[in-house]
Amino acid sequence: MNQQETIAVLIVGAGPTGLTLAVDLRRRGVACRVIDKAPEFFSGSRGKGLQPRSLEVLDDLGVLDAIRAVGAPYPPLRAYAGERVVWEGRMHEPREPTPDVPYPVPLMVPQWRTEEVLRARLATLGGHVELATELVHFEQDADGVNATLVHVGGAPERVRARYLVGADGGRSHVRKQLGVGFEGETHETDRMLIGDLHVDGLDRDYWHVWSNLETRALKAGLCPLAGTDLFQLMVPLAPDEEPGLALEDFQRLFNERSGRADLRLHGLRWASLYRVNIRMVDRYRVGRVLLAGDAAHVHTPAGGQGLNTGIQDAYNLGWKLGAVCEGAPATLLDTYEQERLPVAAEVLGLSTRLYQKNLLGQRNGAQRGAETEQLGLNYRGGPLARDEREAAGDVQAGDRAPDAPCHTASGEPVRLFDVFRGPHFTLLAFGVATADTVARINARHGSRVRALRVARPGESSGEHVLIDTHGHARTGYALAGDALVLVRPDGYIGLVTPHLSADAVERYLSSVTAP
Structure with a gap:
């Protein structure tokens, strides 16, 4: 057995969740390894929607x-009876960007493309994915986790990590070894055949669907996959059907369901038999081992929530793991479960409701609104949300921090999202009397916190000042008067206080950063 190695974080699973976490940790300078037992990178479209x-x-x-560069908005839907078009519509209505929401439209990006982009980013940070590397056992103590890895064709390896994160999917080995409950249901008879393939004789301008005209239940669908020349074929199966995963199975089932014999399917790239699972954990953390993504919750495909919730699990966990590895109080990791468990339950309920609407063939069941975009998910009332105003506004501590266009004292355009970008906290100080607070926070906390005074046009400016060009920043944060707004590294508002001295900010930071 190879000599034991010590790292900060061992990430098990190299899907979107594990890769997001690895990128976030690496950019913070936190040493981590990413392993996956698969012998090669995933090649399917599976989770194809980014909210x-x-x-x-x-x-x-x-x-x-x-x-x-590799994605596109979802195409409009076109429903058929055989070759006859019977309905057209959209899953997502087109929306223009606004000052506070710069990316209002979901993008279709096949999952393998998303993973490819994240792996490339990880490589620029000095990281990589170790394929054909399986976690077979782990045990933890008060100071870390001992893990045994098996490499295909190699000797077992012992790894010592301060923390281990299971992002290893719905069948998570990490979750099972922890003994964490995974409550819910599996619909064994509710299955769908899915494959990525080429189609001759069909345009790529629409998501083409064939449904039962009376019940509106899906019989077959062909969705052009953005950034590729492939379609994703979806065919719901009857309870007693047991088809294979070969190209001829897809062609036969499609012909039967659609009533079309003129479309040729070929070049099958990926195939899967999907069973509906609706489950979630009762714990996100056991000591120094944490769960994220599908290892913690599995969804129906309706609404495109699963992959997105996993990405945001990782985004919530990344800054907290980074802070604790730097010396922040270990209790900060308790807030990962406290914040993400209610969100997972809420999103799981949403995806289940949407799935049931589709299953029942309800009118407009395919259409998606703001509830699926995840912009309204929040941590209000949670352990890291402190709003010290007597009457909180429409935007409160625990909410997503809105974007807004501003400019610097020299006239250069800059967005709040530009200011937030990076692993730091951001203090937005609204009011002319906050200059001393901004200077104190910047001097004491260096790269951990970026403090800026947000000034109205015409107010005195200087160093560390943003000009609220059209008032969108103050409006976006629903501020009636002057206030300090502390934005967490994951883009959520941690603190809103009308007290303009640095004391409230210092108290907050002491609980979430190293001394």
Whole structure:
């Protein structure tokens, strides 16, 4: 057995959740390893929708341009009876960016593309994924986790890590060894055949669907996958059907369900038999071992919530692990479960309701609104949300921090999201009397906190000042008077206080950062 190695974090699973966490940790200078037992990288479309909140996360991680280059908005839907078009509509209505929501439209990006982009970003930070590397056992003590890894064709390896994160999917070995409950249900008879393939004779301008005209239940669907020349084929199965995963099975089932014999399927790239699972854990953390993504919650595909919730698990956990590894109070990790468990329950309920609407063939069941975009998910009332105003506004501590266009004292345009980008906290100090507070926070906390005074046009400016060009910052944060707003590294508001001295900010930071 190889000599034991000591690292800060061992991440098990190299899907979108594990990769997001690895990128976030690496940019903080936290040493981590990412392992995956698969012999090669995932090649399927599976989780193909990125919601607006996830796009904001990916912006902060420095990969949004790369994601946009390989993705596109969802195409309109076109429903058929055989070859006859019977309905057209959209899953997501087009929306223009606003000052506080710069990315309002979900993007379709096949999962393998998302993972490819995140791996490339990880490589620029000095990290990589170790394929064909399986976690077979771990045990923890008060100071860390001892893990045994098995490499294909190699000797077992002992690894010592301060923390271990299981991002290893719905069948998580980490979760099972921990003995964490995974309550919910599996619909054994509710299955769907899914495959990525080429189609001759069909345009790529629409998501093409064939449904039962009376019940509106889906019979077959062909969705053009953005950034590729492939379609994703979806065929619901009857309880007693046991088809294979070969190309001829897809062609036969599609012909039967659609009533079309003129479309040729070929070049099958990936195939999967999907069973509906609706489950979530009762704990996100056991000591120094934490769960994230599908290891903690599995969803129906309706609403595109699963992958996105996993990305945001990792985004919530990354800054906390980084802070604790730097010396912040270990109790900070308790807030990961306290914040994410209620969110997972809420999102799981949403995806289940949407799935049931589709299953029942309800009118407009395919349409998606603001509830699926995850911009409204919040941590209000949680352990890290402190709002010290007598009457909180529409935007409160625990909410997502809105964007807004501003400019510097020299006239250079800058967005709040530009200011937030990076592993630091951001203090937005609204009011002319906050200059001393801004100077004190910047002097004491260095790179951990970036403090800026947000001034109205015409007010005195200087160093560490943003000009609220059109008043969108103050409006976006629903501020009636002057206040200090502390934004966490994951883009949520941690503190809002009308007290303009640095004391309230210092008290907050002492609980979430190293001395």
